Amino acid sequence: MIAKRWMSGVVGSVVVAGVLAGCSTPPAPRAAPGPTYEPQVRPTPNRNSPAPKPTQDDKCPEGGVxxxxxxxxxxxxxxxxxxxxxxxxxxxxxLEGYPEVSLRDSRNDPLEVTVEHGAEGITTGVPNIEAAPARVTLAPGQAASWSVVWRNLVTDATVTATTVPVLEIAPRPGAPRLWLRLARPFDLGNTGKLGIGPWTAAAR
Structure with missing residues (x-):
């Protein structure tokens, strides 16, 4: 009788142990290794390298100048x-005499500015403005010079100051007109006046 109870206890212990073993949580599987991250190395710009030069349109305008x-x-x-x-x-x-000049705003509309030959009423002592007109012949590749003069004055706060960003000229009567967007716009204030000089042969 004692032997049966002892065997029964042993069997029960084995069963309980088996159940407990079956219910235990298995260890979590190890994570698979992910892709290796390699940061992209960007080349450091060379600050001493020259900046690219803007392209220029070398096509000769209609009229040849x-x-x-x-x-x-x-x-x-x-x-x-x-x-x-x-x-x-x-x-x-x-070329002979003076260019025919027209002043334009940023929308290429005409501006009401008086354009006069010479510097009278603006200043004195500017030889290239006050020179006498003369005939100038340009061989291919040669250039003629001319200048403009004005004062940047605001004498009436009720009159809007005028800035001229676009210049239009006819080099000679009947010639195709040339347009130029100015790198240095004319800041006329509210004087409303610009003086121009005649064509002169450019220094070689």
Missing amino acids: RLVETGGDAAMGLRVEGFQLVNCGTEPYV
Whole structure:
């Protein structure tokens, strides 16, 4: 009788142990290794490298001449700006007197500005503005110069100051007109006046 109870206890213990073993939580599987991350290394820009130069349209305009802004000077409200007309064609180009000038706003609409020959009423002592008109013949590749002068004055706060961003000229009567968006717009204040000089042979 005692033996049966002992066997019964052993069997029960084995069964309980088996059940407990079956109910135990297995260890979590190890995660599979993910892809290796390699950061992309961008090349450091060379600050000493020259900046790319803007492209220029080398096509010669209709009429065989090109208008070029050459720069100027400003002092005590007085402005002088220079230009050249370059013969980019294949034939001689004859100029005489003054260019026919029209001033435009940013929408290319005409501005009400008085354009006069010479510097009278604006200043004195500007030889390239006050020079006498002369005949100038440009061989292919040669250039003629001309200049403009004005004062940047605001004498009436009720009148809007005028800025001229676009210049239009006819180099000679009947010639195709040339347009140029100015790198240095004319800041006329509210004087409403601009003086121009005649064509002169550009220094070689």
